Amino acid sequence: MRDRHPVTDWATDFDHLDPRWIEDPFPIWDELRRSCPVAHTSRFQGVYFPTRYEDIRQIAYDTEHFSSRRVQVRETPPPVKSPAPPITSDPPHHRAARMVLLPQFTPEAINKLIPTTRMICNDLIDRFIGDETCDAAVDFAQHIPVRVIAGMLGLPPSDGEMFRGWVHGLVEEAILDDATMVRTLSEMTAYLLDHVEQRRRSPADDLISYLAADRIDGAPLTDNHILGTLRLLLIAGIDTTWSGIGACLWHLAKTPADRRRLVAEPALMQTAIEEFLRAYSPVTMARLVAKDTVVGGCPYEKGQMVLLSFPAANRDPAVFPDADKVIIDRKANRHAAFGLGIHRCVGSNLARMELTVAVEEFLKRIPEFHLADSKAVTWSEGAVRGPRKLPLLLG
Numbered sequence: 001m002r003d004r005h006p007v008t009d010w011a012t013d014f015d016h017l018d019p020r021w022i023e024d025p026f027p028i029w030d031e032l033r034r035s036c037p038v039a040h041t042s043r044f045q046g047v048y049f050p051t052r053y054e055d056i057r058q059i060a061y062d063t064e065h066f067s068s069r070r071v072q073v074r075e076t077p078p079p080v081k082s083p084a085p086p087i088t089s090d091p092p093h094h095r096a097a098r099m100v101l102l103p104q105f106t107p108e109a110i111n112k113l114i115p116t117t118r119m120i121c122n123d124l125i126d127r128f129i130g131d132e133t134c135d136a137a138v139d140f141a142q143h144i145p146v147r148v149i150a151g152m153l154g155l156p157p158s159d160g161e162m163f164r165g166w167v168h169g170l171v172e173e174a175i176l177d178d179a180t181m182v183r184t185l186s187e188m189t190a191y192l193l194d195h196v197e198q199r200r201r202s203p204a205d206d207l208i209s210y211l212a213a214d215r216i217d218g219a220p221l222t223d224n225h226i227l228g229t230l231r232l233l234l235i236a237g238i239d240t241t242w243s244g245i246g247a248c249l250w251h252l253a254k255t256p257a258d259r260r261r262l263v264a265e266p267a268l269m270q271t272a273i274e275e276f277l278r279a280y281s282p283v284t285m286a287r288l289v290a291k292d293t294v295v296g297g298c299p300y301e302k303g304q305m306v307l308l309s310f311p312a313a314n315r316d317p318a319v320f321p322d323a324d325k326v327i328i329d330r331k332a333n334r335h336a337a338f339g340l341g342i343h344r345c346v347g348s349n350l351a352r353m354e355l356t357v358a359v360e361e362f363l364k365r366i367p368e369f370h371l372a373d374s375k376a377v378t379w380s381e382g383a384v385r386g387p388r389k390l391p392l393l394l395g
């Protein structure tokens with residue numbers, strides 16, 4: 001990331017691209033929650049950062065004052081419009097756009113993908129199983145969601161590298177760089193439109209064909225709607241889950257007691273995955289303040305943005321006792337990693353399945369592993385947080 005003016009006061013001038021925030025945001029958020037629960041910065045054209053669960057919940061549910069028209073905090077206003085329904089839709093349009101997707105992501109639909117996902121994980125592990133080291137982010141985590149979502153959409157998995165490049169362009173680089181945003185969007189649109197047109201000519205059993213044939217209120221979806229939804233699925237389906245899988249393995253590499261316990265007691269897998277989702281939630285979305293309002297005693301001014309940090313909500317000790325401890329058999333854990341309110345994640349069944357299968361297969365074949373060098377671990381920037389380099393010593 002480019003050189004940035006260093007932060008001296010997180011409460012009045014925070015910067016979520018500051019290297020200290022990227023590497024370890026939790027102490028910063030804890031301090032803010034204690035001293036100034038809603039931080040503000042005039043960077044990025046003005047952004048609020050609430051840190052309490054209750055404020056974040058209220059904002060997520062209040063679609064009258066907080067719009068999803070813009071869900072990314074950027075240095076400048078977006079150079080082009082890029083609606084991605086349903087995530088960028090407000091009521092009343094949101095519901096229909098969301099309903100289009102729901103049948104494709106039910107537990108039954110996702111359970112059918114388990115055998116393929118196990119195969120993908122094992123195919124990746126086969127490539128480094130005999131080695132002394134691997135990079136769990138580069139050699140493992142990043143490939144799994146790309147291959148799964150490519151399979152669902154009916155896109156060639158061999159295009160995975162290109163998809164990851166687009167996700168990096170839109171989620172990270174585009175925050176500061178208009179040209180990257182414009183170029184990435186136009187490349188994605190041309191590629192996806194080509195696939196939509198192919199499916200119109202010869203439909204297949206995949207999500208692109210399904211969207212191309214679907215209707216809202218009796219009318220076919222417009223090309224813009226289909227392309228926006230496909231862009232959303234590619235972005236939401238890839239680096240979120242890649243980040244989640246990486247964070248699980250990072251935790252297990254640096255916490256041998258939890259790793260050995262999970263190997264010895266696989267029945268804990270479900271609570272452990274929920275706890276990793278809570279403690280290392282990958283996704284922070286944004287909202288545009290649509291009308292002046294007050295939440296939790298703090299004013300929000302129309303036109304400013306809000307960073308809606310589900311990760312910070314999940315570390316609030318008012319809701320989660322010992323919020324900063326990772327407790328793999330935590331019982332009560334109604335975390336907000338998948339969001340709150342009408343935009344709650346459509347892909348949560350898929351994400352949970354991929355996380356569970358990836359950690360299960362990794363532990364089955366490599367029960368002993370450690371961080372090769374904790375300083376060599378790097379984290380992504382922007383709205384989705386997860387390890388991007390994660391060198392491990394195996395065995």
Ligand code: HEM
Nearest residue numbers: 086087236237240241244283285338339343345346347351
């Ligand atoms: C660990 C992985 C994931 C996490 C933590 C996550 C998190 C989230 C969050 C926090 C939201 C709410 C956004 C908001 O309030 O503005 C969301 C929405 C969404 N997610 Fe996920 N997500 C994950 C994986 C996925 C996957 C694999 C897919 C599908 C391929 C997906 C599809 C969506 C969609 C379509 C929405 C928009 C829902 C709406 O606007 O009604 N997500 N996700």
